[in-house]
Amino acid sequence: MGDFDPKIPASYQDCEFLMLGNTAPAIQSLVLDRLNNRPKFVMLDTMNLWIDIANDDLKSLLKRVDCLTINDEEARMLSGDYSLRRAAKTIMAMGPKTLIIKKGEHGALLFQNDDVFFCPALPLEEVFDPTGAGDTFAGGFISYLASTNDLSFENMKRAIIHGSAMASFCVEKFGTERIQDLTQEEISARVQEFVKLASFQMI
Amino acid sequence: MGDFDPKIPASYQDCEFLMLGNTAPAIQSLVLDRLNNRPKFVMLDTMNLWIDIANDDLKSLLKRVDCLTINDEEARMLSGDYSLRRAAKTIMAMGPKTLIIKKGEHGALLFQNDDVFFCPALPLEEVFDPTGAGDTFAGGFISYLASTNDLSFENMKRAIIHGSAMASFCVEKFGTERIQDLTQEEISARVQEFVKLASFQMI
Structure with missing residues (x-):
């Protein structure tokens, strides 16, 4: 897991909704260990690399989270x-009660x-730049x-519709350009496009 | 277009809903020519081969149909x-007012x-055998x-939900095995799974 040693700012200690962004499962576990209280909802992102080289760490961590978000190939690899x-x-039998399988443009x-x-x-x-779409999706989901x-x-x-709406903005411009100045009106209009x-209506 | 010469049985002459299954566009056109009256709704299936080797025939035919059903790769190739x-x-600017783009499992x-x-x-x-899923989908759509x-x-x-429900049965067994004895109850229950x-419901 290298030398990275996560420090939790005091202002983050009482978070109720925690999104563990993609990094080594041992570091993600350490973040969870260092919170004084277990958050109400813990969501985890991971990737093929950790399924491959840190499978035991990941399996231990999965028992401690409420929700896992991965893509279709990773779901096939993990299962x-x-x-x-x-x-x-x-x-879901490995721990998380809720599972999100992302299929990109699908x-x-x-x-x-x-x-x-x-x-x-x-x-x-x-689609200008798909970079960050998965993180934007996860952030939109848990913030909702x-x-x-x-x-x-x-x-x-x-929440997943909301996350998808946010991700759909993310890919329209480079980096965070499109999402940093979004208004609530733009977000609501985009959500309505999903609706x-x-x-x-079946009859 | 080879030697195949489509004969229209008299009992098919008054069809109001016509599904032109995938074959050479020149043959599909001939079927349309040989109907005494233009059906109320004409749906067309085609494939990459005809987009490649019979593009002019296909473009002429597209002007005469109401709906085209193709897969995502073919839509990219045609456009x-x-x-x-x-x-x-x-x-749609080539003719059909309605377009269905199939994405298989997506x-x-x-x-x-x-x-x-x-x-x-x-x-x-x-998924036991995907053969025939596209045709079952089209049949389920137009029959609805x-x-x-x-x-x-x-x-x-x-109609597209109905077609997808029918296709979902098709792939569960070999050939037509799963769909030939389907009951209306099974179909309704499957449609409800799609619902x-x-x-x-956004709030």
Whole structure:
């Protein structure tokens, strides 16, 4: 895990919603260890590298988090199963009660117990730079949960739509350019595009 | 186009909903020529081969159909545009007012004018044999339109969900095994799985 030694600023100690960004699982565990109180909701990001070279550390950490967010290839790698439906069951049995499988331009799947929700990605005219889309998605998701303080599955669906909307802005310009000056009106309008994209009524 | 000479049985002459299955565009055109009356709704399937070797024939035929169904790679090939949103505009300008872009396990997009609807694919535990999924999807789509006789965009959304539900059965067994004895109850239950998969309510 190298020499990086995470210091938790005092102002972060009482966080209720924690997003552990992608780094070595041992460092992510150390962050969790150093919080005085266990947050209400802990979300974890990881990647193929750690599944490969730090599998034991990752498996230990998975027992301590509420939600894991990974992409489809990583879900297959971690579970050893090609079927995302079966992969999700295997991964949730490792610890996290909620699992998000990201599929990039193909949207994302939200799993919890036997429930599954599919969140589409907005078909965009132009994708300028996909860098940071996954982090923006995770940040949009957990910030929605934190601002609403509601961990029900129905609210997690809203949170994943929110995260996807934020990610759709991220890719439209370079780096953080598009998201740093976003207004609430722009975000609400984008969320409505997702509502329109996914809504139908069977009769 | 070879020697195949399509004969239209008399009982097919008055069809109102026509699905032109994938074959050489010249043969598909001939089928349309040989109908005494132009059907109310004509849907076309094609593939990369015809986009490549029979592009002129295909472009002529596209002017005569209401709806085209192709996969994402073919949409990019036909339009010369990687962005599916822009590709859709380009292809609809070639003739069909409605365009379905199939993305296999990632669902399908329905385009009409400036409207777009995303239909998810059901995450399945097991995909036994994907052969015929596209044809089953198209058949499920147009048969829903024919049985409801409603060509509104809202009804096309229901039709694409119906087509996706039928395709999800198709891949569960070999060939037509799974779909030949399906009951209406099984189909309705599967459609409800799509409703559950895609439904959310923003507040």
